[in-house]
Amino acid sequence: MEGLPPVSDGIAIELRDVVKRFGEVTAVDNVSMQIRDGEFFSMLGPSGCGKTSTLRMIAGFEFPTSGELLIHGREMGQVPPYKRPVNTVFQSYALFPHMSVERNVAFGLEMKQVPKAEIAPRVAEALEMVRLGSFGERYPRQMSGGQQQRVALARALVNRPEVLLLDEPLGALDQKLRKEMQAELKRLQSLLGITFIFVTHDQEEALTMSDRIAIMNQGKVLQIGSPTEIYERPNCRFVADFIGESNFIDGTVRHVEGNYATIETVEGIKLRGIAPRPVSTGAAATLSLRPEKIRLTPPRENGLNGQASSFPVRVEQIDYIGSDTRIVVRVNDKRTVDVWEQNTLSTLDRDAYWQPGEEAVLSYLPNNGLILTE
Amino acid sequence: MAEETLTRAAPTAPAAARDTPRRGFGEGALLVNAIFCYLFLYVPILILIVFSFSNSSLAGVWGGFTFDWYVKLFQNTRLMTAMGNSLYVATASMIVATVIGTLVALGMERFRFRGRQAFDVQLYMPVVIPDIVMAVMLLLFFSNAFQLLNALLGSSFRLSLTTVIMAHITFNIAFVAVVVRSSLKGFDWRLEEAAQDLGANEFNTFRHVTFPLILPGIIGGALMAFTLSLDDYVISYFTNGPGASTLPIEVFSRIVAASAPTINAVSTVIFLASLLLVSVSQLLQRRR
Numbered sequence: 001m002e003g004l005p006p007v008s009d010g011i012a013i014e015l016r017d018v019v020k021r022f023g024e025v026t027a028v029d030n031v032s033m034q035i036r037d038g039e040f041f042s043m044l045g046p047s048g049c050g051k052t053s054t055l056r057m058i059a060g061f062e063f064p065t066s067g068e069l070l071i072h073g074r075e076m077g078q079v080p081p082y083k084r085p086v087n088t089v090f091q092s093y094a095l096f097p098h099m100s101v102e103r104n105v106a107f108g109l110e111m112k113q114v115p116k117a118e119i120a121p122r123v124a125e126a127l128e129m130v131r132l133g134s135f136g137e138r139y140p141r142q143m144s145g146g147q148q149q150r151v152a153l154a155r156a157l158v159n160r161p162e163v164l165l166l167d168e169p170l171g172a173l174d175q176k177l178r179k180e181m182q183a184e185l186k187r188l189q190s191l192l193g194i195t196f197i198f199v200t201h202d203q204e205e206a207l208t209m210s211d212r213i214a215i216m217n218q219g220k221v222l223q224i225g226s227p228t229e230i231y232e233r234p235n236c237r238f239v240a241d242f243i244g245e246s247n248f249i250d251g252t253v254r255h256v257e258g259n260y261a262t263i264e265t266v267e268g269i270k271l272r273g274i275a276p277r278p279v280s281t282g283a284a285a286t287l288s289l290r291p292e293k294i295r296l297t298p299p300r301e302n303g304l305n306g307q308a309s310s311f312p313v314r315v316e317q318i319d320y321i322g323s324d325t326r327i328v329v330r331v332n333d334k335r336t337v338d339v340w341e342q343n344t345l346s347t348l349d350r351d352a353y354w355q356p357g358e359e360a361v362l363s364y365l366p367n368n369g370l371i372l373t374e
Numbered sequence: 375m376a377e378e379t380l381t382r383a384a385p386t387a388p389a390a391a392r393d394t395p396r397r398g399f400g401e402g403a404l405l406v407n408a409i410f411c412y413l414f415l416y417v418p419i420l421i422l423i424v425f426s427f428s429n430s431s432l433a434g435v436w437g438g439f440t441f442d443w444y445v446k447l448f449q450n451t452r453l454m455t456a457m458g459n460s461l462y463v464a465t466a467s468m469i470v471a472t473v474i475g476t477l478v479a480l481g482m483e484r485f486r487f488r489g490r491q492a493f494d495v496q497l498y499m500p501v502v503i504p505d506i507v508m509a510v511m512l513l514l515f516f517s518n519a520f521q522l523l524n525a526l527l528g529s530s531f532r533l534s535l536t537t538v539i540m541a542h543i544t545f546n547i548a549f550v551a552v553v554v555r556s557s558l559k560g561f562d563w564r565l566e567e568a569a570q571d572l573g574a575n576e577f578n579t580f581r582h583v584t585f586p587l588i589l590p591g592i593i594g595g596a597l598m599a600f601t602l603s604l605d606d607y608v609i610s611y612f613t614n615g616p617g618a619s620t621l622p623i624e625v626f627s628r629i630v631a632a633s634a635p636t637i638n639a640v641s642t643v644i645f646l647a648s649l650l651l652v653s654v655s656q657l658l659q660r661r662r
């Protein structure tokens with residue numbers, strides 16, 4: 001806090017080999033990551049994967065068992081929460097029930113001994129920002145969940161933190177309110193340029209809102225990347241499975257050239273795809289193929305260009321869901337593949353469409369298939 | 375105890391009068407029950423108050439209206455001293471027990487530590503142990519401790535009003551801790567984290583968030599300690615010294631000696647005082 005300005009190189013938060021254990025449980029297992037200034041960074045993963053624990057260490061409610069945690073280049077070590085330039089929006093809101101909305105929002109400024117004359121206008125401004133300008137006198141219990149949520153947001157933002165931590169802040173809201181608050185959060189984030197670290201269960205929420213996403217499982221960070229990277233180039237089977245839907249086809253690596261590799265399944269089908277991580281011939285690997293990246297064509301008709309991998313299938317089941325048609329095709333008695341086709345043509349012609357039992361050829365472009373080894 | 379039941383029973387009456395579309399048998403029964411509860415509680419008190427104004431030297435006979443007994447009461451130095459002693463003991467033991475009991479409750483609720491279970495059980499001993507056992511225990515403790523200290527230091531510690539206060543603190547800590555802990559059960563500890571997150575250090579967090587929120591529980595605990603101390607007979611009797619009678623001891627010795635209507639007067643004064651106390655605390659709690 002004193003002396004030379006810390007060197008941060010545009011990095012708001014940095015974790016270096018952070019481990020957090022609760023007795024026997026390793027909640028956070030050797031996590032390293034850098035979160036940039038002004039970034040909307042999300043942590044996504046199944047329940048119990050260590051998202052909250054990570055966030056709580058950044059906030060200072062827990063201290064790492066080992067490893068380093070830096071905020072703007074300053075080692076946080078055992079620094080208590082009230083000395084950190086971060087604020088938290090809790091899932092349960094945690095508004096002070098014995099204080100009016102105004103006093104809730106003013107609390108942080110009062111604790112930092114901001115001059116009285118400055119507090120009132122800043123509180124008013126913060127409430128205005130979350131569109132609760134006229135609610136200052138109310139008590140939290142007199143407000144709806146969505147309004148309380150916004151008070152919690154104003155209470156954190158009024159302190160102009162360097163980093164705002166949000167732990168499933170929209171978890172308790174219904175679908176419509178959730179969408180509204182997502183837009184609201186995005187608006188505030190770009191307005192204020194504050195770094196947001198956002199924890200969520202909801203992958204769609206993470207994909208639409210984030211600049212970058214960290215996918216966690218069992219205390220480990222598996223992949224960090226932009227929403228497109230995470231979706232299009234998952235680096236392991238877990239990420240491919242967790243985000244969106246995927247077909248997984250196991251096989252053995254037969255051929256490697258550059259970033260591309262070809263696997264062969266037990267049935268002898270050869271499948272080509274891109275390998276995000278280096279693979280070696282003879283290793284076991286899985287082809288991950290998103291259902292919407294697959295083309296189904298009648299036999300003999302050439303679906304995709306010559307580079308495509310393809311194999312014959314039989315249409316088994318067709319589910320029309322309006323925008324898409326979801327088709328299950330059978331490769332042999334042991335294997336089916338899901339295919340989604342967008343209904344770009346008039347769907348009234350559906351009778352001329354695929355029928356169960358029809359023969360077809362399944363094909364995909366190799367840069368849409370991923371060869372994953374773990 | 376009557377005051378306590380009063381505050382608990384209070385919600386029954388408005389519930390019966392609530393504006394519901396259908397008033398069935400259940401609601402009627404509840405109303406009757408409430409009325410009986412109130413009668414049961416207040417008729418004896420009413421009788422007591424009425425007879426405190428009775429111009430008859432027999433405590434239970436009506437002999438016309440008079441203020442005499444109140445005049446006599448305030449002229450009776452022994453009763454007044456005893457009342458003063460009682461108030462002093464109750465106030466002192468309430469203050470000390472409330473501070474310690476609250477801290478104990480906070481510690482027990484917040485931290486998980488080795489031996490917590492055992493500590494938990496031990497803490498509540500004074501609540502479940504019969505007064506007489508506690509009294510004998512404390513008497514034995516004081517006399518042995520004083521003997522030892524006096525022999526070692528040449529001091530002259532002996533039973534007095536101070537030992538009564540110490541004894542009352544001992545059992546009151548447990549009662550305060552129980553009451554405050556039950557109010558902490560519903561406390562959302564994330565509020566403390568939220569306060570710290572907003573820049574409040576431990577002291578400010580306690581002062582601005584934890585304390586105001588558990589204050590009703592603390593007030594409840596303090597009131598209970600005060601009342602328990604005020605009407606304790608057995609433990610006070612065993613641990614007091616010469617000339618350090620508390621009100622219950624004085625009253626009882628008089629009742630045994632001769633039935634004196636001043637007792638009715640003193641009871642009425644105490645009843646009204648406790649009513650005032652409870653009302654004030656209720657008002658304080660409603661304000662937030």
Ligand SMILES: Nc1ncnc2c1ncn2[C@@H]1O[C@H](COP(=O)(O)OP(=O)(O)OP(=O)(O)O)[C@@H](O)[C@H]1O
Pocket residue numbers: 022023025026027028045046047048049050051052053054201
């Ligand atoms: N205070 C604690 N004591 C013991 N174990 C804990 C504690 N806090 C978390 N854990 C454990 O650490 C692991 C990670 O928990 P964490 O709360 O970080 O998960 P999460 O990713 O936030 O999950 P969710 O999505 O359900 O909120 C879990 O196995 C949890 O049981």
Ligand SMILES: [Mg+2]
Pocket residue numbers: 051052053
């Ligand atoms: Mg969590």
